[in-house]
Amino acid sequence: xxxxxxxxxxxxxxxxxxxxxxxxxxxxxxxxxxxxxxxxxxxxxxxxxxxxxxxxxxxxxxxxxxxxxxxxxxxxxxxxxxxxxxxxxxxxxxxxxxxxxxxxxxxxxxxxxxxxxxxxxxxxxxxxxxxxxxxxxxxxxxxxxxxxxxxxxxxxxxxxxxxxxxxxxxxxxxxxxxxxxxxxxxxxxxxxxxxxxxxxxxxxxxxxxxxxxxx
Numbered sequence: 001x002x003x004x005x006x007x008x009x010x011x012x013x014x015x016x017x018x019x020x021x022x023x024x025x026x027x028x029x030x031x032x033x034x035x036x037x038x039x040x041x042x043x044x045x046x047x048x049x050x051x052x053x054x055x056x057x058x059x060x061x062x063x064x065x066x067x068x069x070x071x072x073x074x075x076x077x078x079x080x081x082x083x084x085x086x087x088x089x090x091x092x093x094x095x096x097x098x099x100x101x102x103x104x105x106x107x108x109x110x111x112x113x114x115x116x117x118x119x120x121x122x123x124x125x126x127x128x129x130x131x132x133x134x135x136x137x138x139x140x141x142x143x144x145x146x147x148x149x150x151x152x153x154x155x156x157x158x159x160x161x162x163x164x165x166x167x168x169x170x171x172x173x174x175x176x177x178x179x180x181x182x183x184x185x186x187x188x189x190x191x192x193x194x195x196x197x198x199x200x201x202x203x204x205x206x207x208x209x210x211x212x213x214x215x
Contacts, residue, residue, distance in 0.1 A: 002096055002098070003093065003095025003098060003103060003104065003130060003135070003136070004017060004018060004063075004093070004094060005017065005018050005091055005092070005093045005111060005123060005126055005127065006063060006065045006071070006091065006092050006093075007065075007092075007111065007119075007122075008067075008090050008091075009090075009119040009122075010069075010090055011119075012119065012149070013150070014147055014148065014149050014155065015065065015067065015147070015148045016119055016123050016145070016146065016148075016156075017144075017146050017147075018123040018127045018144070018145050018170075024056065024059040024060060025060075026054060026056065026060055029060070029062050032049075033046050033064055037067075042066065042070065043064040043066055043070055043071055043072035044072040046072070047062060047064055047072045047073070047074050050062065051074060057074070057076055058076035058077050058079075059076050059078045059079065060074065061073075061074065061075045061083065061085070061094055061095075062074050063085055063092045063093075063094045065092060071087050071092040073092055073094055075096065079096040080096055080097045081096075082097075082098045082099065082100050082101060082103075082137075083095065083096035083097070084096075084101060084104060085104070086104050086105070086108055088111075091112075093107050095130075095136075097136055097137055097138060098134065098137060099133065099134025099135060099136075099137045100134055103130045103133045103135055104130065106129040107126045107127060107130035108126075109129065110126045110128075111123070111125075111126035120145060120147060120156055121174065123147075124145065124167065124170060124174060127143070127167055131167055140164075140165070140166055140167070141161075141163065141166060142159075142161045142166050143159075143160050143166035143169075143170045144159040144160070145157075145158045145159075145170055145174065146158075151188075151190050155185060156177060156181075156182075158173045158174060158177070160173070178210075183207045183209075183210035184203065184206075184207060186206060187203045
Protein backbone atom coordinates (compact mmCIF):
# COMPACT_ATOMS: atom_id res chain seq x y z
CA UNK A 1 0.00 0.00 0.00
CA UNK A 2 1.12 3.54 -0.59
CA UNK A 3 -1.84 5.66 0.34
CA UNK A 4 -3.13 7.08 3.60
CA UNK A 5 -6.04 8.75 5.30
CA UNK A 6 -5.69 11.32 8.04
CA UNK A 7 -8.82 12.35 9.89
CA UNK A 8 -10.30 14.10 12.90
CA UNK A 9 -13.12 12.31 14.69
CA UNK A 10 -15.80 14.95 15.26
CA UNK A 11 -17.33 13.03 18.19
CA UNK A 12 -14.14 12.74 20.27
CA UNK A 13 -11.69 15.21 18.76
CA UNK A 14 -9.24 12.34 18.26
CA UNK A 15 -6.78 12.57 15.38
CA UNK A 16 -5.95 9.46 13.40
CA UNK A 17 -3.94 8.20 10.47
CA UNK A 18 -4.03 4.90 8.64
CA UNK A 19 -0.99 4.91 6.43
CA UNK A 20 1.58 3.33 4.21
CA UNK A 21 4.77 5.07 3.01
CA UNK A 22 4.19 7.96 0.64
CA UNK A 23 6.37 8.39 -2.52
CA UNK A 24 10.09 9.09 -1.92
CA UNK A 25 10.00 9.77 1.80
CA UNK A 26 11.64 12.72 3.52
CA UNK A 27 11.47 11.71 7.21
CA UNK A 28 11.98 15.30 8.32
CA UNK A 29 8.61 16.28 6.88
CA UNK A 30 6.95 14.63 9.88
CA UNK A 31 9.39 16.00 12.43
CA UNK A 32 9.59 19.53 11.06
CA UNK A 33 5.93 19.66 10.05
CA UNK A 34 4.78 18.98 13.62
CA UNK A 35 7.19 21.61 14.91
CA UNK A 36 5.75 24.17 12.48
CA UNK A 37 2.19 23.37 13.58
CA UNK A 38 3.23 23.80 17.23
CA UNK A 39 4.59 27.23 16.30
CA UNK A 40 1.12 28.16 15.10
CA UNK A 41 1.59 27.69 11.35
CA UNK A 42 -1.42 26.56 9.34
CA UNK A 43 -1.19 23.27 7.41
CA UNK A 44 -0.76 25.27 4.17
CA UNK A 45 2.04 27.34 5.72
CA UNK A 46 3.70 24.24 7.13
CA UNK A 47 3.74 22.46 3.77
CA UNK A 48 5.03 25.57 2.01
CA UNK A 49 7.91 25.80 4.48
CA UNK A 50 8.76 22.11 4.08
CA UNK A 51 8.78 22.29 0.29
CA UNK A 52 10.80 25.52 0.19
CA UNK A 53 13.91 23.82 1.61
CA UNK A 54 13.61 20.49 -0.26
CA UNK A 55 15.03 20.26 -3.78
CA UNK A 56 13.36 16.85 -4.07
CA UNK A 57 9.89 18.30 -3.52
CA UNK A 58 8.51 17.09 -6.84
CA UNK A 59 9.09 13.48 -5.79
CA UNK A 60 7.34 13.96 -2.44
CA UNK A 61 3.77 13.49 -1.35
CA UNK A 62 2.60 14.87 1.96
CA UNK A 63 -0.65 15.85 3.62
CA UNK A 64 -0.96 17.69 6.90
CA UNK A 65 -3.77 18.08 9.42
CA UNK A 66 -3.82 20.34 12.47
CA UNK A 67 -5.65 19.71 15.74
CA UNK A 68 -8.77 21.51 14.50
CA UNK A 69 -9.10 19.30 11.42
CA UNK A 70 -7.78 21.75 8.80
CA UNK A 71 -5.82 20.13 5.96
CA UNK A 72 -3.31 20.85 3.22
CA UNK A 73 -1.61 18.49 0.77
CA UNK A 74 1.12 18.32 -1.86
CA UNK A 75 1.63 15.69 -4.56
CA UNK A 76 4.80 16.36 -6.56
CA UNK A 77 4.66 16.03 -10.33
CA UNK A 78 7.32 13.30 -10.28
CA UNK A 79 5.32 10.95 -8.06
CA UNK A 80 4.52 7.65 -9.79
CA UNK A 81 1.09 7.27 -11.41
CA UNK A 82 -1.59 7.03 -10.37
CA UNK A 83 -1.16 9.71 -7.74
CA UNK A 84 -3.28 12.43 -6.18
CA UNK A 85 -5.02 13.67 -3.08
CA UNK A 86 -8.57 14.55 -2.04
CA UNK A 87 -10.18 16.03 1.07
CA UNK A 88 -13.63 15.79 2.61
CA UNK A 89 -15.43 16.66 5.82
CA UNK A 90 -12.83 16.01 8.51
CA UNK A 91 -10.44 13.91 6.42
CA UNK A 92 -7.70 13.99 3.79
CA UNK A 93 -6.57 11.08 1.60
CA UNK A 94 -3.43 10.92 -0.53
CA UNK A 95 -1.73 8.20 -2.53
CA UNK A 96 0.67 7.30 -5.31
CA UNK A 97 1.58 4.15 -7.27
CA UNK A 98 -2.13 3.37 -7.13
CA UNK A 99 -4.35 1.38 -9.47
CA UNK A 100 -6.33 4.56 -10.16
CA UNK A 101 -8.38 7.40 -8.62
CA UNK A 102 -11.05 4.94 -7.43
CA UNK A 103 -8.67 3.94 -4.61
CA UNK A 104 -8.98 7.37 -3.04
CA UNK A 105 -12.64 7.76 -3.95
CA UNK A 106 -13.64 4.48 -2.31
CA UNK A 107 -11.52 5.17 0.77
CA UNK A 108 -13.35 8.50 1.10
CA UNK A 109 -16.79 7.03 0.46
CA UNK A 110 -16.51 4.33 3.10
CA UNK A 111 -14.95 6.66 5.67
CA UNK A 112 -17.74 9.20 5.13
CA UNK A 113 -20.40 6.50 5.57
CA UNK A 114 -18.88 5.19 8.81
CA UNK A 115 -19.88 7.90 11.28
CA UNK A 116 -21.36 5.41 13.76
CA UNK A 117 -18.26 3.22 13.89
CA UNK A 118 -15.50 3.53 16.50
CA UNK A 119 -12.77 5.74 15.03
CA UNK A 120 -10.11 3.04 14.63
CA UNK A 121 -12.52 0.65 12.91
CA UNK A 122 -13.74 3.42 10.65
CA UNK A 123 -10.20 4.18 9.45
CA UNK A 124 -9.39 0.53 8.82
CA UNK A 125 -12.63 -0.13 6.92
CA UNK A 126 -11.91 2.90 4.74
CA UNK A 127 -8.50 1.49 3.85
CA UNK A 128 -10.05 -1.91 3.06
CA UNK A 129 -12.33 -0.13 0.58
CA UNK A 130 -9.35 1.48 -1.11
CA UNK A 131 -7.61 -1.87 -1.31
CA UNK A 132 -10.71 -3.45 -2.87
CA UNK A 133 -10.64 -0.70 -5.51
CA UNK A 134 -7.14 -1.75 -6.56
CA UNK A 135 -4.90 -0.28 -3.87
CA UNK A 136 -1.17 -0.13 -4.55
CA UNK A 137 -0.67 -1.47 -8.06
CA UNK A 138 2.52 -3.28 -6.93
CA UNK A 139 0.74 -5.32 -4.24
CA UNK A 140 0.60 -5.06 -0.45
CA UNK A 141 3.17 -5.45 2.31
CA UNK A 142 2.69 -3.12 5.30
CA UNK A 143 0.14 -0.97 7.12
CA UNK A 144 -0.05 1.18 10.24
CA UNK A 145 -2.61 2.94 12.42
CA UNK A 146 -1.93 5.82 14.80
CA UNK A 147 -4.53 7.65 16.91
CA UNK A 148 -3.92 10.54 19.30
CA UNK A 149 -6.24 12.18 21.81
CA UNK A 150 -5.62 15.02 24.24
CA UNK A 151 -2.40 13.57 25.70
CA UNK A 152 1.08 13.46 24.19
CA UNK A 153 1.12 9.65 24.22
CA UNK A 154 -0.87 7.82 21.52
CA UNK A 155 -4.20 6.18 22.23
CA UNK A 156 -3.32 3.55 19.65
CA UNK A 157 -0.10 2.83 17.75
CA UNK A 158 -0.18 -0.29 15.57
CA UNK A 159 2.13 -1.36 12.76
CA UNK A 160 2.33 -4.38 10.47
CA UNK A 161 5.45 -4.99 8.33
CA UNK A 162 6.26 -7.54 5.62
CA UNK A 163 2.92 -9.33 5.81
CA UNK A 164 0.94 -11.10 3.09
CA UNK A 165 -2.29 -9.40 4.21
CA UNK A 166 -1.27 -6.34 6.25
CA UNK A 167 -4.68 -4.69 6.53
CA UNK A 168 -6.29 -7.89 7.77
CA UNK A 169 -3.51 -8.25 10.35
CA UNK A 170 -3.95 -4.60 11.35
CA UNK A 171 -7.66 -5.27 11.82
CA UNK A 172 -6.83 -8.25 14.05
CA UNK A 173 -4.38 -6.25 16.17
CA UNK A 174 -6.92 -3.45 16.61
CA UNK A 175 -9.47 -6.00 17.84
CA UNK A 176 -6.90 -7.40 20.29
CA UNK A 177 -6.20 -3.88 21.58
CA UNK A 178 -9.86 -3.53 22.56
CA UNK A 179 -9.59 -6.53 24.89
CA UNK A 180 -7.10 -4.94 27.29
CA UNK A 181 -5.26 -1.85 26.11
CA UNK A 182 -8.25 0.32 25.20
CA UNK A 183 -9.95 -0.02 28.63
CA UNK A 184 -6.56 0.07 30.43
CA UNK A 185 -5.57 3.40 28.90
CA UNK A 186 -8.44 5.07 30.80
CA UNK A 187 -6.35 4.54 33.95
CA UNK A 188 -3.08 5.89 32.50
CA UNK A 189 -1.49 9.11 33.84
CA UNK A 190 -2.62 12.30 32.11
CA UNK A 191 -1.62 15.95 32.42
CA UNK A 192 -4.78 16.49 34.46
CA UNK A 193 -4.20 13.40 36.60
CA UNK A 194 -0.40 12.87 36.69
CA UNK A 195 -0.57 9.73 38.84
CA UNK A 196 -3.33 8.02 36.91
CA UNK A 197 -4.90 5.07 38.72
CA UNK A 198 -2.61 2.58 40.46
CA UNK A 199 -5.33 0.59 42.24
CA UNK A 200 -5.12 -2.76 40.44
CA UNK A 201 -8.57 -3.81 41.63
CA UNK A 202 -10.13 -0.75 39.98
CA UNK A 203 -8.13 -1.34 36.83
CA UNK A 204 -9.13 -5.00 36.62
CA UNK A 205 -12.77 -4.09 37.28
CA UNK A 206 -12.67 -1.48 34.52
CA UNK A 207 -11.21 -3.94 32.03
CA UNK A 208 -13.77 -6.59 33.01
CA UNK A 209 -16.64 -4.11 32.64
CA UNK A 210 -15.43 -3.11 29.19
CA UNK A 211 -15.18 -6.76 28.18
CA UNK A 212 -18.73 -7.44 29.42
CA UNK A 213 -20.15 -4.45 27.54
CA UNK A 214 -18.73 -5.81 24.26
CA UNK A 215 -20.27 -9.26 24.69
